[in-house]
Amino acid sequence: METWFLEFPQMSQDALRTIKRAIDLGYLNFSRTYGDDIEGAFEPVLYFLIWFEKLLLSAPWWSIILVIAAITWFAARRWTLVFGVIVALLLIGYFGMWENTMRTMAMILVCTLLAILIGIPIGILMSRSDRTQSTVLPVLDVMQTMPSFVYLIPVVMLLGIGKVPGLLAVVIYAIPPVIRLTNLGIRLVNREVLEAADAFGASKWQKLCDIQIPLAMPNIMAGINQTIMMALAMVVIASMIGVKGLGQPVLQAVTNQYFALGLFNGLAVVALAIIFDRVTQSWGLRMQTYRQGTGDE
Amino acid sequence: MSDTAISVRNLYKVFGDDPGKAMKLVREAIGKDELLERTGHVIGLSDINMQIERRKIQVVMGLSGSGKSTLIRHLNRLVDPTEGKIEVDGQDIMAYGEKDLLEFRRHNISMVFQRFALFPHRTVLENVGYGLNTQQQPKVEIKTRALRWIDRVGLSGYEGYFPAQLSGGMQQRVGLARALATDAEILLMDEAFSALDPLIRAEMQTILLDLQEELHKTIVFITHDLDEALHIGDRIAILRDGEIIQDDDPQNIIMKPADDYVADFMKDINRSRVVRARSIMTNLRGTETGPKINASMILENVAQVMGMTPDKACIVINKQGEPVGRLTIADVIKGMARPNSSGTRIT
Numbered sequence: 155m156e157t158w159f160l161e162f163p164q165m166s167q168d169a170l171r172t173i174k175r176a177i178d179l180g181y182l183n184f185s186r187t188y189g190d191d192i193e194g195a196f197e198p199v200l201y202f203l204i205w206f207e208k209l210l211l212s213a214p215w216w217s218i219i220l221v222i223a224a225i226t227w228f229a230a231r232r233w234t235l236v237f238g239v240i241v242a243l244l245l246i247g248y249f250g251m252w253e254n255t256m257r258t259m260a261m262i263l264v265c266t267l268l269a270i271l272i273g274i275p276i277g278i279l280m281s282r283s284d285r286t287q288s289t290v291l292p293v294l295d296v297m298q299t300m301p302s303f304v305y306l307i308p309v310v311m312l313l314g315i316g317k318v319p320g321l322l323a324v325v326i327y328a329i330p331p332v333i334r335l336t337n338l339g340i341r342l343v344n345r346e347v348l349e350a351a352d353a354f355g356a357s358k359w360q361k362l363c364d365i366q367i368p369l370a371m372p373n374i375m376a377g378i379n380q381t382i383m384m385a386l387a388m389v390v391i392a393s394m395i396g397v398k399g400l401g402q403p404v405l406q407a408v409t410n411q412y413f414a415l416g417l418f419n420g421l422a423v424v425a426l427a428i429i430f431d432r433v434t435q436s437w438g439l440r441m442q443t444y445r446q447g448t449g450d451e
Numbered sequence: 452m453s454d455t456a457i458s459v460r461n462l463y464k465v466f467g468d469d470p471g472k473a474m475k476l477v478r479e480a481i482g483k484d485e486l487l488e489r490t491g492h493v494i495g496l497s498d499i500n501m502q503i504e505r506r507k508i509q510v511v512m513g514l515s516g517s518g519k520s521t522l523i524r525h526l527n528r529l530v531d532p533t534e535g536k537i538e539v540d541g542q543d544i545m546a547y548g549e550k551d552l553l554e555f556r557r558h559n560i561s562m563v564f565q566r567f568a569l570f571p572h573r574t575v576l577e578n579v580g581y582g583l584n585t586q587q588q589p590k591v592e593i594k595t596r597a598l599r600w601i602d603r604v605g606l607s608g609y610e611g612y613f614p615a616q617l618s619g620g621m622q623q624r625v626g627l628a629r630a631l632a633t634d635a636e637i638l639l640m641d642e643a644f645s646a647l648d649p650l651i652r653a654e655m656q657t658i659l660l661d662l663q664e665e666l667h668k669t670i671v672f673i674t675h676d677l678d679e680a681l682h683i684g685d686r687i688a689i690l691r692d693g694e695i696i697q698d699d700d701p702q703n704i705i706m707k708p709a710d711d712y713v714a715d716f717m718k719d720i721n722r723s724r725v726v727r728a729r730s731i732m733t734n735l736r737g738t739e740t741g742p743k744i745n746a747s748m749i750l751e752n753v754a755q756v757m758g759m760t761p762d763k764a765c766i767v768i769n770k771q772g773e774p775v776g777r778l779t780i781a782d783v784i785k786g787m788a789r790p791n792s793s794g795t796r797i798t
Contacts, residue, residue, distance in 0.1 A: 350568035353527055354582040354633065355556030364584070368572045444572050444613040 185312040196318045199268065203317060207260040215252060219243050222429070230436035239433075242425040251400065251422045258389055258399035258426065265321060265385045269329045270378060277336025277377075278362065287337060294330040302327050302391050310395050320389075320397035327388040331380030339373025340366050375438030382430045386423060400426075456637060456669040457503040457526060462535030464521055464693075467492030470533045483692070495521045496693045499535070506667040510684030512674055518693040519673045520565075523641050526671060527560045528552060539637070557586045561630040565642035567622045569614040575601060575625050576610040582633035600628040604658065620651035624658070631662070640672045644679065656683055677716060681705075681725045689713055702730040723751040723787045731786035732767045732776030739777060741766050746775060750786050757783060 164170075210218060219240060226236045246255050280287045305323045313319040343366050351361050367374070393401025400419045407416030465473045473492035483494045496518045503509045513519045524530040525537060528544060537544050539559065547555060561582060569578050577584075580597035588596075601610055604624040614622055623643065630638055640659075644652045660683060663670065674680050680687050681701050688698035689709075697709035705726055708714040729746035741763045742756050757765055757780050767776040 344568075346564060346566055346568040347570060349529060350562070350564060350570070351581075351585075352529055353556060353562040353564075353639075354585050354629075355553045355558075356585045357553055360585055364581075365570060442572075445615060 181308060181311060185308075189312050189314075193313055193318060196313075196321070199264065199321065200318050203260060203264045203321065206264060207257055210256040210260050211253060215247055218256070226429075226433050229433045229440070231440065232436065235432055235436065239429050242429060246422050246425060249418055249422075251403075251419060254398070254400045254403065254419070255422055255426065258386075258401070258423070261317075261320070261324070261389055261392075261397060261399055262382060262385050262426070262430070265324045265328060265389075266378065266382050268321070268325050269332055269381050269385070272325070273329045273332035273377070273381070274336050274374065277333045277374075278340065278367075280333065280337040281340035281366075290333070290337075294334060297326065298330050302388055303394075306391070306395050315396040317397065319395055320392040323392050323395070324385050324388045324397075328381045328385040331384065332374070332377040335373045335377025335380070336370065339370030339377075342373065343369045372438055372442050375434060375441065379431060379434045379438070382434065383427060386427050386430070390423060454505050455502045456505040456540065457501070457671070458536075458538040459499055459501040459503075459525070460536040460538075462496055462499040462522075462525065462537065463533045464495035464518070464525070464530065465492050465533045466495050474533050494693050496525075496532070499693075499695055501688060501695065501698060503669065503671060504686065505669050507685040508663065508670045508672055508683055510672045510674060510680040510687045511690055512677065512680045512687055513690035514675055516692075517690045519675075519690050520641055521693075522690065523639050523671055523673050526637075526639055527556055527562060553585075557582065557633065559635050560637040560639065561633050561635040562639040562641065563623070563626045563630045563643040565645055567614070567619075567626045567646075569622055569625055569629075571614055573613075574610065575606060575612050575614070575617070578614065578625050579628045579632050581629055582635075586633065596632055597628075600632045601625075603631070603662070604628045618651075619647050620655065623647060623655060627655075627659070627662075631666070636669060638668045638670045640670060642673050642675065645674065645676065652679070659683060677720055678725075681720070689716070701725070702727055706730050718789055722789070723754065724749055726750050726786050728753050728765075728767050728778060729776070731782055732778050733782060735766075735774055735777055739764060739766060741777070743768050743774075744778070746770075750783055753778065754780075754783055754787075 222243065223236050223240050226239045227233075230236075246252060276290065280290050302323075305326055306319075309319040309323045309326075313322065347365060347369070348361065351365050356364070389397060389399060390401035390404055393399065393405045400423050403419040404416055404423075406412065407419070463474065463477060464470075465477060467473055467490065469490075470492065473486060473490045476486055476490065477494060477497070481489075483497075486492055486494060499522060501509075511519050511522060521530055525532055526539070528537075528547070532545070539555075544552075544555060570581065573581070576594070576597050579600055580593040583593040583596060598610065601607060604627055606621060606624055606628070609617065609621070614625065617625065623646075626643070630640075644655045647655060656679065659670075672680075672683060684701055686699065687701050687704050689696045689704070689712075691712055697704060697713050699707075699709075704713065705717055705720070705722065708717055726749065727746065728744055728748045728750070731750075732746070742760060742765050744753055744756055744765050744767055746767050746769050748756075753765065757763075757778075761780050765778045766774045767778055769775045
């Protein structure tokens with residue numbers, strides 16, 4: 155019997171090796187040629203990140219807790235939530251994880267900001283044309299299903315180890331939800347309402363700013379919330395390429411089997427996640443009080 | 452200057468993948484069933500011709516699927532025709548580019564929708580000011596004008612409410628105020644009161660007629676409700692399967708229906724409340740005396756007057772008080788009865 159019937163007809167090892175090497179070499183050349191330029195392009199973001207991290211680290215701990223509590227109050231208007239947030243932050247500090255938490259928080263906030271700045275315009279473009287949507291959606295699918303470690307390789311090859319590659323990896327990993335939900339939210343805006351805007355001579359820009367984005371806001375907020383959660387997950391993985399913060403002790407704990415260290419830092423990540431999640435969600439909810447017909451403002 | 456505000460000529464709308472190609476077949480006078488079978492296209496509107504008079508209420512009436520909503524959306528080009536001409540104030544609006552069209556919609560024409568289509572995230576004040584917003588008027592101006600119209604439709608005190616907090620009738624008042632606030636000459640009303648319950652609907656009709664007395668807009672009003680059409684229309688066009696069957700004065704539509712379809716429509720109305728004296732009066736016979744009645748009086752009221760002197764003919768007078776015709780009790784009874792109503796037989 156023929157061998158192809160019993161064994162999968164593979165391409166020869168040599169050929170496979172050549173292909174892989176060609177891809178690696180090609181990418182290596184690309185990163186050698188453009189690596190510096192790309193890194194240069196990220197310079198402003200890097201400065202911002204460093205400035206923000208320094209700010210969070212140098213400000214007295216109680217002032218930061220105060221600011222976060224105030225933001226929570228303005229976003230959610232719930233004392234119980236504010237109280238919970240304060241307690242969580244106090245515990246994190248008491249267990250000696252304050253600095254790492256601040257680093258992670260700086261990273262998350264900058265990544266989320268970047269993801270929003272890039273993601274919302276892409277989502278808007280997608281909502282305007284079915285062609286754009288059908289090309290972007292599969293890309294997002296790949297981005298979301300690709301194992302997150304794989305992102306680290308090309309990023310490290312391109313930019314080496316440090317904050318910028320970490321930032322890039324986190325943004326790539328975390329951006330799909332905000333794009334998807336911006337697109338979805340705008341597409342779900344009631345057609346009759348849009349027709350009314352048309353009938354009153356609204357230009358495309360007026361329709362987008364006055365009608366579509368405000369009405370899509372609950373969905374966009376849900377997307378931002380998801381993006382933050384994914385950024386938090388990725389920030390731990392990104393510690394493998396030198397991103398400082400709560401991820402590093404976790405990585406250390408994994409390699410050395412320090413169970414307690416891993417657990418504490420893991421719990422700190424969970425606490426951060428809960429704070430971000432509750433605050434963005436209740437803000438999203440409060441933005442649509444008009445739907446319940448009880449808006450008192 | 453002509454009195455025509457909107458002129459629609461030979462308007463066709465074909466729905467489908469390639470309306471242009473289907474249009475050729477339509478011009479060969481192929482039936483709509485055959486068109487659907489051969490090309491999968493549907494005729495929405497077929498050879499519509501209308502001259503809509505300035506400062507009058509033109510009603511377009513038809514059952515659902517007759518194409519009336521499609522027709523009204525052609526007038527501000529929310530829908531573009533497959534073929535035909537639409538002129539507003541002598542301007543060919545089909546020739547408008549994108550910019551002209553926006554300006555036209557901002558300043559010359561506004562619309563009220565069946566399901567209100569208010570902006571749920573904007574307050575009443577912001578909703579009413581929306582048209583002024585797109586006109587890019589200064590903020591202060593928007594607020595004062597919006598407040599004036601909110602007051603005019605009787606919603607003072609509700610400026611800060613969101614649409615979801617208002618009842619259906621109140622929401623449509625917001626819709627009406629939003630449309631009036633732009634000071635557009637032409638007002639399109641797409642089944643504006645159909646979603647409201649009967650009492651509120653009657654109230655809204657009264658509000659509209661009151662406003663019209665003062666504003667004299669050119670109003671195109673779509674409805675499927677004959678009573679509503681007869682109540683507010685200066686002229687009524689009846690649409691069936693995308694064609695206008697009759698476009699006439701309401702009295703003429705009642706008294707001289709163009710075909711059985713229209714006659715069938717009229718059969719359930721309360722004629723004593725809609726037929727007016729002038730529609731059934733006969734010629735004067737020399738110098739007669741009798742109770743005087745107004746030419747625009749409805750038969751119900753004429754009957755009341757005549758009941759007092761049943762054996763005398765009434766003299767019908769016009770607005771100037773000149774006698775223009777006469778009516779006997781027999782005329783009134785004939786006028787109230789349905790013309791050639793089947794099923795009634797004299798034995």
